[in-house]
Amino acid sequence: MFVQALSLWFTLLVNTYSLWIICAALLGIGTAMVNPTILASISDVAHPEWRATFMGVYRFWKRQWIRLWYINCRRYCRHH
Secondary structure (H helix, E strand, C coil), X not given: CXXXXXXXXXXXXXXXXXXXXXXXXXXXXXXXXXXXXXXXXXXXXXXXXXXXXXXXXXXXXHHHHHHHHHHHHHHXXXXX
């Protein structure tokens, strides 16, 4: 999560496209490092009978958040 936080702050501070791409790549790397840890923690806490359901609910809401973020970014970019 530290890599994600740093990349988001650097994204706000940079003013060239090439540096923005590097920040986006760092954000992706940070997300790739955090996601398995979150899934493992859900698996550790959930009862075996409910584990698949909990994983499905987590993935569903994660995808909904990504869709909402994408829609808002598209709306913002169209108006600016």
